[in-house]
Amino acid sequence: MAKNTAQLFSLFGLANLVLARRQLLASPGSIAS
Template identity: 65%
Template sequence: MLSAYKGLAKNTAQLYTLFGLANLVLAKQRIFALRAQIAS
């Protein structure tokens, strides 16, 4: 039973990491888009 919780915690951590990275990528795209608007 304990191993199931370990697996669940690992999956949750992976999920948070994935969403965190995706968030960084999206934020980077927004910053570049804003810079392009300001430059033009």
């Protein structure tokens, strides 16, 4: 069961990263680089 939870968390983290990246790319004006 712990293994499944770890997999779930890693998947959730990956999805979060992708979503955050997409949001940042959608609004390039928010980053001052």
